Structures are given as C-alpha cells and as structure tokens.
Amino acid sequence: MLIERPPFLYRLLFKGTHWRFHTEEKCVYLTFDDGPVPEVTLWVLDLLDKYGIKAMFFCVADNVRKYPEIYQQVIARGHKVGNHTFHHLQGWKMDTETYLQDVKQAAELIDSSYFRPPHGHLRFPQLQALKKRYKVIMWDVVTRDYSRLMTAEQVFCNVKKYTRNGSVIVFHDSLKAEKKMKEALPKSIEWLLQQGYTFKLIE
Numbered sequence: 001m002l003i004e005r006p007p008f009l010y011r012l013l014f015k016g017t018h019w020r021f022h023t024e025e026k027c028v029y030l031t032f033d034d035g036p037v038p039e040v041t042l043w044v045l046d047l048l049d050k051y052g053i054k055a056m057f058f059c060v061a062d063n064v065r066k067y068p069e070i071y072q073q074v075i076a077r078g079h080k081v082g083n084h085t086f087h088h089l090q091g092w093k094m095d096t097e098t099y100l101q102d103v104k105q106a107a108e109l110i111d112s113s114y115f116r117p118p119h120g121h122l123r124f125p126q127l128q129a130l131k132k133r134y135k136v137i138m139w140d141v142v143t144r145d146y147s148r149l150m151t152a153e154q155v156f157c158n159v160k161k162y163t164r165n166g167s168v169i170v171f172h173d174s175l176k177a178e179k180k181m182k183e184a185l186p187k188s189i190e191w192l193l194q195q196g197y198t199f200k201l202i203e
C-alpha cells in the first residue's frame, strides 16, 4: 500500500509535482518508465495502437542513445516523452550538481518539458531546480511490474485496487519488468475499459 499508492505525507515533500490529476472524469494517465528498449517498447507501442491509447514514456537517455530509432517511433506514433535522467540516477544518493548535470545531458537527446525522477527520489534543491524547467510528474499507482516479489496477477491486482479518477499509472518498458508487464498490461487495459475509464495523455 505504501509503495503502490504513495501516501499523502510523502507527496507533500514534493510540493509542486504531479501525482494525480484531480477530476470528476473517469480517466487515467498511462506512463511507461525506463525505455526505450527494442524487446519491450515496440511491443507496448503495438498494444497501445491496438486500443488507440496515447501514453507518456519517461526515457532513460542512455537507452535513447542506444536505440534512437525506437525512441523516434515512440514520438512518431503519437506518444509523449519525458526526461528520466541519462543514467537512471537516484537523487538521494547524488549531489545536486552531478544530478542536474545528468538531467541536462539527457535533455540533449530528449526534447521534453516533463521530468520524472528515477525511484521517485529527489533532494529538495534538486526538485527546486528541476521545477523551474520541467513539469515533474510522479505517480498515483505504481504497478510494481519490476518487482521480483510480485506475480503478474498481483501487478494486475495493484491496478484494480489503487486506480481512481485521474490516476497517473506507471508500468515499465524494461527488460526487468518485461515478463510481468506483458501479462498485466493487456489485462489492465481491458479491465480499465470495462470499468468505464478513458485514457488521457498528460498535457
């Protein structure tokens, strides 16, 4: 519970960031972290196309460097991209200058005004600096598709249990999450549609 839906007090530490979009409308915002990687991202793109869903992909710039053609496909197929640092750094472990330099290096490859900190970790000065340049997007539901402790069924259950109007939901287009995500994402989309949710793209 503490992980899947970050608690209110934790959210307060990151003032001015976006965890959920408050709306009466039955809608959700799908996001994908840690790509692009050919084995997983292309599969996600095909699935989203099948449903006509647009999403936001928070890319690790080192992957963009390795797979520029996959990155271009994400954009060409109507999705949005966000900066997720160059080397997937954890803010708490880094001094602010090094961290911001890594984000800046990532911005040379990822043209975006959106940022998501890896692991949701940021020091206060890092956040203050990033907010000047980016809309910082956190999440309302993390599916934990990356976790060795979860089965695909549990990942799907997290979506069912924690999604509410305006939720920002995180899946991972990464090799680590691949197996569980490929099973849980289609089930989640079907379930969300059955519940009457529409899929919106973060503006």
Ligand SMILES: [Zn+2]
Residues within 6 Å of the ligand: 033, 034, 084, 088, 117, 118, 119
């Ligand atoms: Zn990440």
